[in-house]
Structure formats: structure tokens, C-alpha cells
Amino acid sequence: MAAMRSSGVRWVVVGGIVALSVIWLGIRPGRRATRPVATIDSAAESAGHSAAPVAPAERREASSEEARAVAPADPIPAPTAGVRPPRRAGGAARAAATPTGDVDMNLNPPDDIPTLGRMALTDPDPQRRAEAGVLLAATENPGVVPLLRQALSDRDANVRHTLVKEIAELDFAPDTTIDILGPVAMKDSESGNRVAALEALAAIGGDRVIALATRLRRDRDQDVRVLAEKILHPPAEGAASGPE
DSSP states (O other): OHHHHHHHHHHHHHHHHHHHHHHHHHHHHHHHHHHHHHHHHHHHHHHHHHHTTHHHHHHHHHHHHHHHHHSOOOOOOOOOTTOOOOOOOOHHHHHHTSOGGGOOTTTSOOOSHHHHHHHHHHOSOHHHHHHHHHHHHHTOOGGGHHHHHHHTTOSOHHHHHHHHHHHHTSOOOHHHHHHHHHHHHHHOSSHHHHHHHHHHHHTTOSHHHHHHHHHHTTOSSHHHHHHHHHHHSOOOTTGGGOOO
């Protein structure tokens, strides 16, 4: 009987061990299978948490790149003081830039007003100034009147006399001729120039010329005074022949 109990206890123990082994073997694989899933989920969750802070930085970097791409280029700096920007000039301006000393008045005289005006006012040679002034007046362009008035203040009396004679022969409007030659008749330092200007004005006549002659009756030069009197009191026709 004792042997049977001992054998029964042994089988109970063996059975318990087998049952525990089966239970352990049944549970262990399940645990091994669930651990990778939990690890993957945890890894995905961790990756999600760790990637979240990176996105704003990437967006800020992308925004910075876009801002630099969209930002306008630096403006071209304005010319500094004393530096003249390049000029885009037409033919007249280019002609005005030609040095007057390079102009050949005999073989190829200029025909544009800017060059003629500059030569008439600034050329160092008085003969060339006179020639340029004559060509300038010959255009009979009303736009040259201010230039002619300046040229008639030339420091050389012969230049002024040449211009007075030339203007007297041209077909400017009467008032324009008076505007040009009136100051010469009144103020030129040479009496011969004042006489020449007054003779040209006498051929025009009119109230403006009479007003000038009235003032020139007191001129310091006798020839000017005599001419002024003739304008104010022209001789009657046939008076020079006297009575029969």
C-alpha cells in the first residue's frame, strides 16, 4: 500500500510538472509574439513623437528659403556725388559734345544749332566765332534768337559788327529783329556798331524804332545822334533840291 501511494504521488508530481510545462510553453510563445508588436507600436509612437518637433524647423527653413527667393534684389545704388551717370543723348547732344577746335569751318562747317551756338559763344578764335554766328543767324530759326543776343555781346567788336550786318540782311520778323538789334543800338561800346544796328532798325520803322531813336538823340556819338534825328524827322521828298 505504501508503494502504491508513493507511485501515485510520483505520478501526480510528474503530471503537475507536465501541466506546468504545457502551460509555460503555451504562454511563452504568446509573449514572444506580442513583444515585437508592442515594440513596433512603441517605435512608431516614439518616431511620431520625435518627428513632430522636426516639422516646424523644416517649415521655418523652407519659409526662409522662400523669403530669400522672393525678396527683391538690392536696388542699384544711385550715382554718388561728383559722378555723372551715363547720358543717352540724341544727335544734337552728341554734336554739342564735339570739341569746337575739331570743326573745320572751311571744308565741313556744322549745320546743327547746338554746335553752331557753342562755337559762336565759346570758340577761342574770334573769326571762327563770327563765322559760326553768321551760320547760326542764317538759319532764321526763332529758337536761335537767345544765342544771337549772347553772341552780340562778344568781347570782340568785329565779331559783333559782322553779326549786326548779317542780321540786317535776313528775314526775321520785324519785332524779332528789333529785339535782337535794339540792345546793340543802345549799349554797344563801339559807335560803328550802334550806327549799323540803328540803320537796320531805320529800315523797319514803326513805333518801337521811333522810341529807340528818341532815346538815341542824346547818344555820345554824333553819327548816332544824326541818324536818330533822321529817323524822327525824315526829310520831305524833293526838299533836297530846293526852290526853283
